[in-house]
Amino acid sequence: MTAVRPVVLSRALHPGAWWLWALGLATAAGRTSNPLLLVLLVAAAGCVVVRRRGDNPWALAFPMYLALGAFIVVSRVVFRVVFGGGQGDHVLFTLPEVPLPEWAAGVRLFGPVAAEQVLGGVYDGLRLAAMVVCVGAANALANPKRMLKALPGALHEIGTAVVVALTMAPQLVESVQRVRRARALRGGRQRGMRALRGIAVPVLEDALNRSLALAAAMASHGYGRTGTAAPRARRVTGALVIGGLLGVCAGLYGVLGSDTPPWLGVPLLLGGLGLAVAGFVLGGLRVRRSTYRPDRWRAAEFLVAGSGIATGVLLYVSARADAAVLHPSLSPLTWPEAAPLPVAAILLGALPAWLAPPPPVPAAAREAVA
Amino acid sequence: MAGRIRALVTALALGVAPAGLGVVTAGNAAAVDGGRGMPGFCPDDNGVTVVVDFRELGGSTIVRCAPGGQATGLKALKNAGFRIAGTLRWGEGFICRIEEKPSPRSESCSDTPPASAYWSYWHAPNNGQWKYSEWGVANRTPPAGSFEGWSFSLNRGENGAPAPRVAPRRPSAPAPEPPRPPAPGSDSRPQPRPGDAQQPPAGPPRGNGGNGGGRSGDTGPGDGQEKPGNPGTAGGSSQPGAGASGEPERPGGGTAPSGSAPSASAAPGSGSSGTPSPAAGATEERTPGPRDTPTEAADWTGGDDSGKRVSADAPGTSSVGHSGGSGGVPTGTIVVAAAAAALAATASLTAWRRKRAARGDGAP
Incomplete structure (x- = not known):
């Protein structure tokens, strides 16, 4: 391997940039059912992940998301085959139809399986799978702990709780391994359910002890203090935030529903957002935190987030201009075609694989990536 | 990981295959519909x-x-x-x-x-x-x-x-x-x-x-x-x-x-x-x-x-004039499919190299 030293210093990108990139790609995936474009999109996301992920535990979860995507596609196809009999003209094979009683007349089991049915399931499943893979890519690339640092100050109690929870999961796994090793050393031979009791009790006890220790440590470092804010100020802040979020929920319902009166939609949504932001700002004023090693938002972050967002926007635009390409016809069956604009948009989304700074990983892995 | 990715690529390819099949028939279909x-x-x-x-x-x-x-x-x-x-x-x-x-x-x-x-x-x-x-x-x-x-x-x-x-x-x-x-x-x-x-x-x-x-x-x-x-x-x-x-x-x-x-x-x-x-x-x-x-x-x-x-x-x-005729696979389709395959291959290759590098690190 020729060790081409990257010109850009390796560093971890701001997690927000990866999330914006991934959400842009997921938006793009949601706008099309063209399998060509969706496969291209998944390949692009996978390429970026493979080249720019770190070596942390969460970075290794991407194959799980791929497997989940495959499961989604397969289950959609199976669903179509079981319940969608009798559609389509190009029958691939015929399954015996299960006769159902009169009261189940709206349901039909098996029957002829047509290419249209199977392809319809594939197209539909691929779209959801592509969105899942995009979210998986963000999970693999963005460091969730650093993401929490970007939380608004008003939410720092929640953030603390989430950090504790995130830290607990790996600790629990480690705890299980330790207990099992100890049992093995003592010659414990039970397996299955009987072994469970022998493992669960020590692990839970261990977790409880650690939680207490962690709580004590955090209290001694000043976490959980309510600060100098008066109770009344805290109540106002809480009311603003909760009222604002309720307004956002109702506003979203108004925007998405077709029968809701217009005043219930956008005005309520904006009003709720305004209230919630005011609450966050007010609440943030009373929390003073210092940040250790802040994540800076630099050119590379703009590039990564921009490429993802550009993909989403371009696909949205091409949905306006040429919808037929984004939704290939199944009857009559036609080859899915690809127009230059959506293809270029998706390739744009793959750029971070080469343009983003490489992740801080061991030298050997860096060589593999370079 | 590489293995899994490769498997996925195969799966995708399989998924696409039926499309081809359909297409082939499309021509006939159109003709049939007309009648x-x-x-x-x-x-x-x-x-x-x-x-x-x-x-x-x-x-x-x-x-x-x-x-x-x-x-x-x-x-x-x-x-x-x-x-x-x-x-x-x-x-x-x-x-x-x-x-x-x-x-x-x-x-x-x-x-x-x-x-x-x-x-x-x-x-x-x-x-x-x-x-x-x-x-x-x-x-x-x-x-x-x-x-x-x-x-x-x-x-x-x-x-x-x-x-x-x-x-x-x-x-x-x-x-x-x-x-x-x-x-x-x-x-x-x-x-x-x-x-x-x-x-x-x-x-x-x-x-x-x-x-x-x-x-x-x-x-x-x-x-x-x-x-x-x-x-x-x-x-x-x-x-x-x-x-x-x-x-x-x-x-x-x-x-x-x-x-x-x-x-x-x-x-x-x-x-x-x-x-x-x-x-x-x-x-x-x-x-x-x-x-x-x-x-x-x-x-x-x-x-x-x-x-x-x-x-x-x-x-x-x-x-109902069905415009039928679909000749073969459109060129654009082939090009894009090839691009997707190339991207996926790049990803698989990189994943494989990373995996090998990681194993190499651990071995010694």
């Missing part, structure tokens, strides 16, 4: 008559016959020769497009169309009333000789879907295919539609053709139902008021039809199949017989896109 069904009402009760009313989508109404017994409403629709598209999410269990309408630009058909713009599904016995179907299109078996109706409902609320504007009434005098007398249709309109032919009895003199045209004007929702007369059958010329009043002579049918004709008949789109459209208009039922030539005259004057199918009116074949 499906026949224009106009079914001559007797061996067959299901399918009425499609485009309403606001332009193009007026189309009446075609799916001969023989039909297992489901979906089969009837297809066997009558209509091109349809289901939704991505539900497949053909939910009809989203008929004859390319609404266009992909306004309706992506990826999910169930909204209640404010969808194809409503109706059925009726012969000489009966249209009834909004409580069954899904793939779950209802239309009785022989009955009518299946499709009417586009635009901004009409949940219970306001309009019935098709063609009365469910077969021309009572089913003359098989009498040569139409004057063959007027042919000249004026390219489409002779056989359908018309079927109801020859009434003499050409009958103006009914005309009346068909008459009503054209009203698109009023729902009018369809009440009015029994369908052009073809019922000569209904009676209504002076309405449209054609004046001319009994089949405006629609004969000459006028060609697009220009002011008369309602112009309905371009529908043209192909013998559309009875005027029918709606024709309130009174005239006796059967009349020639439905006018049928085409759809009520829908405005049909903008008369479009594609017009030309073909010829009986079966053309009516």
Whole structure:
């Protein structure tokens, strides 16, 4: 391997940039059912992940998301085959139809399986799978702990709780391994359910002890203090935030529903957002935190987030201009075609694989990536 | 990881494979479709008559016959020769497009169309009333000789879907295919539609053709139902008021039809199949017989896109001109598939190298 030293210093990108990139790609995936474009999109996301992920535990979860995507596609196809009999003209094979009683007349089991049915399931499943893979890519690339640092100050109690929870999961796994090793050393031979009791009790006890220790440590470092804010100020802040979020929920319902009166939609949504932001700002004023090693938002972050967002926007635009390409016809069956604009948009989304700074990983892995 | 990714790539490739298969058949399919069904009402009760009313989508109404017994409403629709598209999410269990309408630009058909713009599904016995179907299109078996109706409902609320504007009434005098007398249709309109032919009895003199045209004007929702007369059958010329009043002579049918004709008949789109459209208009039922030539005259004057199918009116074949032919795989498709494969290969290779590098690190 020729060790081409990257010109850009390796560093971890701001997690927000990866999330914006991934959400842009997921938006793009949601706008099309063209399998060509969706496969291209998944390949692009996978390429970026493979080249720019770190070596942390969460970075290794991407194959799980791929497997989940495959499961989604397969289950959609199976669903179509079981319940969608009798559609389509190009029958691939015929399954015996299960006769159902009169009261189940709206349901039909098996029957002829047509290419249209199977392809319809594939197209539909691929779209959801592509969105899942995009979210998986963000999970693999963005460091969730650093993401929490970007939380608004008003939410720092929640953030603390989430950090504790995130830290607990790996600790629990480690705890299980330790207990099992100890049992093995003592010659414990039970397996299955009987072994469970022998493992669960020590692990839970261990977790409880650690939680207490962690709580004590955090209290001694000043976490959980309510600060100098008066109770009344805290109540106002809480009311603003909760009222604002309720307004956002109702506003979203108004925007998405077709029968809701217009005043219930956008005005309520904006009003709720305004209230919630005011609450966050007010609440943030009373929390003073210092940040250790802040994540800076630099050119590379703009590039990564921009490429993802550009993909989403371009696909949205091409949905306006040429919808037929984004939704290939199944009857009559036609080859899915690809127009230059959506293809270029998706390739744009793959750029971070080469343009983003490489992740801080061991030298050997860096060589593999370079 | 590399292994898994490779497996995934394979899976994707497999997923795409069926598409190819489908494509191959597409050509044939198109050809077959063209020959499906026949224009106009079914001559007797061996067959299901399918009425499609485009309403606001332009193009007026189309009446075609799916001969023989039909297992489901979906089969009837297809066997009558209509091109349809289901939704991505539900497949053909939910009809989203008929004859390319609404266009992909306004309706992506990826999910169930909204209640404010969808194809409503109706059925009726012969000489009966249209009834909004409580069954899904793939779950209802239309009785022989009955009518299946499709009417586009635009901004009409949940219970306001309009019935098709063609009365469910077969021309009572089913003359098989009498040569139409004057063959007027042919000249004026390219489409002779056989359908018309079927109801020859009434003499050409009958103006009914005309009346068909008459009503054209009203698109009023729902009018369809009440009015029994369908052009073809019922000569209904009676209504002076309405449209054609004046001319009994089949405006629609004969000459006028060609697009220009002011008369309602112009309905371009529908043209192909013998559309009875005027029918709606024709309130009174005239006796059967009349020639439905006018049928085409759809009520829908405005049909903008008369479009594609017009030309073909010829009986079966053309009516719904399916553009078929798909030659092989489009070049663009191959290029993009290759690009996707290249990206996936790059990813797999990198994953494999990383994995090997990691193992190398650990080994020592």
